[in-house]
Amino acid sequence: MNQEKILGDEEKFHEAMKYAFFLLSQRERSKRELEERLQKRGYFSEVIQMVIHRLEDLEYLNDVRFAENWTEMKLRRKPCGKKLLREELKKKGIEPETIDQILEKVFLDVDEELMAKELVEKKIKGCPGLDEKILYRRLQGYLLRRGFPPEMVYKILRGLRKIES
Numbered sequence: 001m002n003q004e005k006i007l008g009d010e011e012k013f014h015e016a017m018k019y020a021f022f023l024l025s026q027r028e029r030s031k032r033e034l035e036e037r038l039q040k041r042g043y044f045s046e047v048i049q050m051v052i053h054r055l056e057d058l059e060y061l062n063d064v065r066f067a068e069n070w071t072e073m074k075l076r077r078k079p080c081g082k083k084l085l086r087e088e089l090k091k092k093g094i095e096p097e098t099i100d101q102i103l104e105k106v107f108l109d110v111d112e113e114l115m116a117k118e119l120v121e122k123k124i125k126g127c128p129g130l131d132e133k134i135l136y137r138r139l140q141g142y143l144l145r146r147g148f149p150p151e152m153v154y155k156i157l158r159g160l161r162k163i164e165s
Contacts (some may be wrong), residue, residue: 032093084147
């Protein structure tokens with residue numbers, strides 16, 4: 001009986017590993033993302049932890065690498081501020097210390113204010129003839145939702161008003 005359980009656990013481990021490799025072949029994932037997907041598939045936590053440890057040992061699973069690659073990709077595809085990136089990485093299960101490290105490293109090469117200004121210019125081109133007050137309110141909300149700090153948003157919008165005056 002005990003040997004049957006061990007064989008059953010080993011079989012579940014191999015099934016879970018196969019599924020984990022399938023998921024990782026689609027895109028890189030954080031440890032939490034992979035755990036959640038394996039849980040949804042019905043694997044027990046002991047099996048999931050064995051899979052996670054094995055994948056970390058093989059260096060297929062690395063939260064620091066994942067966070068760095070994901071952050072850089074996110075900034076290329078849909079520019080946003082540190083606040084939004086921090087929130088999204090936290091949801092993906094990345095440790096706060098790791099998030100701080102990654103954001104500091106990535107934003108050495110990225111000017112957050114310049115990125116916000118470019119988004120404003122792009123947004124303004126898409127809203128010709130819109131009332132000034134409505135435009136500023138929309139721009140303000142847009143930049144704040146994209147995770148830019150309020151002080152920066154107000155500074156950019158004040159600068160925009162001076163240019164238009």
